[in-house]
Amino acid sequence: MVERKEKIFTPVSEKEVTRAIVDGFAKQFIEYVESDCLIIGGGPSGLMAGRDIALRGVKTLIVERNNYIGGGFWIGGYLMNKVTVREPGQEILEELGIPYEEATKGLYVADGPHACSKLISSACDAGVKFANMTIFDDVILKEGNRVCGAVVNWTPVQALPREITCVDPIALEAKIVVDSTGHDACVVKKLEERGLLKTSGYGAMWVEQSEDLVVQHTGEAHPGLIVTGMAVATTYGLPRMGPTFGAMLLSGRKGAQIILKKMNKS
């Protein structure tokens, strides 16, 4: 066995590591303070929408309140890490290179970690950038109450009592904002607070019908605001979907098609 005489890694000081992190973050952040599309929520529908538009050259930033991206797509339901899609959702799994098996006729099952990591990777490869640990706080409204961006803050700031932290948020501008925050429908709810929209809350779970309805209702809920995924169910009072993900992927794709059309890139 040959003994290595040199160190494996290049010597770098602590301060250089810190500078690299700050520089890298700052460069990207400054660039993405203004983007073409700002997606709030990095779950499957947000990732899918982001991936599809970024592939067509749309400058896209996804804001995610958690450290991890992927939302509920890691886990299929009841903490079991198998995710299911109904036909034609498997076509997207195939497109993303996610292995899957047919469980019953028209129902396909994939490994949650594999499916989620592939989707994230595909979004990254397409050019999507992320601001994780960043929580949506408010919307930016301009002429005609058009949504033109979002006000955000660090997630930990919101977790601390106000007596300890009083950190003002910052604003990110975009031509189009997407609400893909799941059942919370955070962006839509913020517009509701201002009397601009009215949500209906989601109904009882009804897998068979809700998937179709979610995809069919994906679209612009307010000027400048596209709603995808389970936020669609909350906005329009559609049935809850349950642990199937085909509609999340297809809703994201439909949202992307609408965005591209609006940007004349379809």
Add this chain to the structure above:
Amino acid sequence: MEGLIDLIPHSFNLYEEGDISVININGVKDYLKEKTAITVTVFGNIYEGLSEKQIETIAQKIARLRIKNPMKRALSNMIYDTEVNYERERIKDPTWKTFGILYEGLLYQQVLNEFILEGRLNEQYCTVLLTNQLIGTWDQDSLRYHIRTSIYGFPHIISIPGLVMGPAKPREFYLKRQMGVPMELLEEEYKGKVLEHRDWRMTEVLKGYMMQALFYHLTGNPFCEDRDCRLFNSHWQEDMIHAQLGGNYEFCPRHEGILNRVRNRVSIR
């Protein structure tokens, strides 16, 4: 027979909304002819021949009829373009399969009456819409909306998914559902005891509801209190399946008598 309306219609006029391919419409047509000797005209898609402007108006009207909270007797006063787009797409596609939105049934009937079948409704026709959508009405006793199988009037509306979702399943079904028993297991356990969405018995059950529509037309009362009669107003799946498929007779003697007179065009007064 005092108080009977006694208007034997010249024809059953059947219209369809969305995909109702689960129903054998010729089977229904033959049955009605045999039982009543009344002509049956199947018009097909109710939205056929409407102009873009009419479709737009109807899409706007129907989008307002969504029951978003079954516990509240109020319709949303905020309508989204997405909801109107959904209705427009649905109206334009006669093979539309999706359902799951619950519409205010009486107002739905009013839209059909005023904007779609305007000029095509009168007492000489027993006009029935077979829809693949869900309709509901407010129940003053339970203070909530309920899914309905049928709403009788001008026109009569019979909801095909309503046959599955209107009459309640056994109480244990809902208890087990609340306890978290998977739907697939429940479907297996209750197979045959309740109607399913693609059930082969659907056409047979529908025939009884068509006759209820006729009796509403003739007498103002579509129902019978006899559980063995096809005119029984079933609130439970078990009752519906019994009345439509397993009763001791098809119609109780009184209603069979009226049907005989209809067949022979004898006044039922």
